[in-house]
Structures are given as C-alpha cells and as structure tokens.
Amino acid sequence: MPGDNPTLVKRVRDSGSRWNALRKVDTLAMFDFGTSIVTLDSLHLPEVAGVKLTDLSSAYQLDFQTFERQSKALSLAVHEYTHFVDSTSTVWGLRHLKVLDKAYSCSMADESGFYVMRQCYNHLKRLKLPDYYTAVPEIHAATRPWRWALSAGREFKHDGKPGDRPILFSRFSNADGELLARSPISVISLLETNAMAEEIEVSAVLNSRLGDERVVQERVYERKILGHLYNENLTEYSVCAHMVANHFGMTDARIAFWASSVISRLALNSARTVYDRMGQNLKPFFAEMGLRSSDPQVKLIYKSLADYNPGAIFYVICMYMPQGALSYREFFLLALKQVMTDLGIDEEFFKAEALSEASDYVGVLRRSSYN
Numbered sequence: 001m002p003g004d005n006p007t008l009v010k011r012v013r014d015s016g017s018r019w020n021a022l023r024k025v026d027t028l029a030m031f032d033f034g035t036s037i038v039t040l041d042s043l044h045l046p047e048v049a050g051v052k053l054t055d056l057s058s059a060y061q062l063d064f065q066t067f068e069r070q071s072k073a074l075s076l077a078v079h080e081y082t083h084f085v086d087s088t089s090t091v092w093g094l095r096h097l098k099v100l101d102k103a104y105s106c107s108m109a110d111e112s113g114f115y116v117m118r119q120c121y122n123h124l125k126r127l128k129l130p131d132y133y134t135a136v137p138e139i140h141a142a143t144r145p146w147r148w149a150l151s152a153g154r155e156f157k158h159d160g161k162p163g164d165r166p167i168l169f170s171r172f173s174n175a176d177g178e179l180l181a182r183s184p185i186s187v188i189s190l191l192e193t194n195a196m197a198e199e200i201e202v203s204a205v206l207n208s209r210l211g212d213e214r215v216v217q218e219r220v221y222e223r224k225i226l227g228h229l230y231n232e233n234l235t236e237y238s239v240c241a242h243m244v245a246n247h248f249g250m251t252d253a254r255i256a257f258w259a260s261s262v263i264s265r266l267a268l269n270s271a272r273t274v275y276d277r278m279g280q281n282l283k284p285f286f287a288e289m290g291l292r293s294s295d296p297q298v299k300l301i302y303k304s305l306a307d308y309n310p311g312a313i314f315y316v317i318c319m320y321m322p323q324g325a326l327s328y329r330e331f332f333l334l335a336l337k338q339v340m341t342d343l344g345i346d347e348e349f350f351k352a353e354a355l356s357e358a359s360d361y362v363g364v365l366r367r368s369s370y371n
Contacts, residue, residue, distance in 0.1 A: 031083035094361035128188040140178035185311035193240035197261035248326035267310040271353035281344040
C-alpha cells in the first residue's frame with residue numbers, strides 16, 4: 001500500500017518485474033513469488049481507512065460509496081493474499097518455500113553448491129512459462145463461444161534444443177474453429193484460478209448487499225469477468241476456468257471459477273505419492289477418453305505426472321468427471337470424490353500423504369537460518 005514504505009514497495013517491484021509470473025494481470029497489486037511479499041500498490045490509506053475483512057461477514061445494506069470503497073480494497077486484498085496462502089500453505093507451496101530456502105541459504109564460499117540457485121531459477125521460471133510458449137496469432141476475431149482442446153509440446157533446454165520435459169497446452173478457437181491462442185497449463189494457471197474464484201466471491205457478497213444499484217452492478221461485474229475470460233492474451237491465467245466451463249457446459253463464470261478452484265486446490269495439495277498412484281490407475285480414464293496406449297496424449301500425461309506437474313492432475317480429474325456433475329455443487333463434490341477413488345486415491349490416503357509430505361517440508365523450513 002503506497003505511503004507505508006515506498007522504498008520497500010519500489011524495491012520489490014523493481015526486483016520482481018523480471019520474475020513476476022502475474023505481471024500481465026497484477027496491475028493494481030502484486031504478489032512476489034520470490035519473497036512472498038504482497039503489495040497493494042493502487043490502494044491509498046485515506047480511501048480504505050476503516051475497511052476490514054470482517055466487513056464481508058456483515059449483513060447491513062451498503063450505500064454505493066461504501067460499496068465502492070470496500071469492493072476495491074477487499075477484492076484486491078483477497079486476490080493477492082490467496083496467492084500468499086496457496087504459496088505458503090499448500091503442499092505445493094511448502095515445496096516452493098523449500099526451493100527458495102535452499103537457494104537463499106546457499107553458501108557463496110562453496111561453488112559446488114551453486115546448483116541450488118539454478119534449480120530455484122528454473123523453478124521460478126516454470127511458474128509461468130516464458131511468453132514464447134504462448135502463441136496468439138491475432139488474425140481471427142475472438143467470436144464466442146470459444147472452443148478448447150488439449151495439445152502438447154516440449155520444454156526447451158538451456159541450449160535451445162527441445163528437452164524431454166512435456167508441456168500441456170490449451171488451444172483456444174473461436175466460434176468458427178479458427179485458432180485464437182495456444183497457452184501452456186502452468187502452475188500460475190492453477191494459482192490464478194484460485195485467486196479469481198475468491199475475488200469473485202467477495203464481489204458477489206458485497207453486490208448482494210446493495211440496494212437499487214445491485215442489478216446494474218452485477219451486470220457490470222459480469223462484463224468485467226467475461227472480458228477477463230475472453231481475452232486471448234490472458235488465456236494462461238484463465239485456462240482452468242475455460243476447461244471446466246467447456247467440459248461441464250457451464251455458462252456461469254462464478255460457478256466455473258468455483259469448480260476450477262476446488263480441483264486446483266486438490267492438485268496443489270497432492271503429495272508426490274498421489275501423482276505416482278494416479279499414474280498407476282489411468283487405464284480406465286484413457287479408455288473413457290477413447291485413447292490407446294500408443295497415443296501421444298497418453299505418453300504426455302504419464303510423463304507430466306512423473307514430473308509432478310499439478311496441471312496434469314487438474315486435467316485428468318476435470319476430464320474424468322461426468323459432464324453433468326456441475327448441476328449442483330453438492331453433486332460436484334461427490335463426483336470429485338468418486339473420481340479420486342476410481343484413480344486409487346481415497347480421501348484417507350490423500351490426506352495422510354499430504355500431511356506426511358507437508359510435515360517433511362515444515363521440518364526443513366523450521367531448521368532454516370531464515371526462520
């Protein structure tokens with residue numbers, strides 16, 4: 001927030017500008033993955049004085065001026081702090097902190113240990129893959145509805161040659177089937193769908209407490225969300241919601257983001273043993289998808305799970321669920337539980353493995369010199 005410590009804000013912005021995986025969408029605030037610092041750049045103290053998180057649980061009707069103040073502050077704060085929570089409290093987040101800690105704790109007097117800094121560099125770079133992995137032809141009109149399909153590629157090695165590490169891509173086409181964009185399904189895709197889902201819920205709660213302005217404001221916000229969803233230059237951030245909307249035939253953006261965030265958090269909290277077990281139980285999934293063992297997509301998914309890519313878990317779970325599962329939220333959660341069981345991952349196993357792996361990371365971080 002400007003005025004608190006402008007020097008710190010500027011330092012974080014300057015140092016994070018090169019690495020900020022959310023730079024295309026974080027124009028009003030920022031979460032820095034290298035430091036876990038949240039900055040709410042566009043908020044000024046006089047504008048938000050007295051605004052509290054507990055305002056979201058109040059029931060009193062809002063006048064429009066109060067609504068605007070609370071909406072601006074709380075939507076931004078909840079969005080950015082969702083990134084903070086996911087990056088520090090999920091299994092993936094604790095794994096992320098361990099990578100950072102190893103790099104920051106590296107002794108500059110021992111060259112043999114410098115490789116951990118390279119590992120950290122690769123890790124941060126993969127949060128959002130470089131822009132050259134995203135293709136936006138910009139030669140076709142983005143007419144709706146969009147179509148979505150999975151495709152594959154390989155990550156380039158440091159020498160510029162294609163490596164063995166696969167990349168899951170989403171191909172977006174317009175209503176006429178013409179290519180609009182091809183974007184990777186990256187970790188940032190999952191993290192952003194969680195933050196957007198929480199932001200949308202904040203707006204829905206505050207909108208519901210407006211008086212005569214409520215209907216108009218709901219339409220204004222709906223146009224804003226649809227503008228985000230159907231921006232071909234931001235598809236890496238919205239791909240999870242698109243995948244859910246297309247698979248389940250869901251036209252309500254709020255429900256699509258909610259469902260995608262449920263699957264995303266499950267993926268981010270998956271222990272490595274969950275990836276391994278899922279990889280051992282995919283034959284029924286491939287059969288339902290009409291895929292043979294020799295199909296490139298099958299090999300892609302196996303390799304992505306072996307690389308512990310949470311995007312692969314998101315894809316498998318989403319596409320394995322029955323298409324009518326999102327008619328009711330309760331049915332969706334039951335269908336999700338059944339799919340996980342079919343993949344050999346019951347609730348007890350999932351929780352036990354997540355807690356076990358998280359405990360290992362917490363133990364390492366507690367011994368850190370930065371603790």
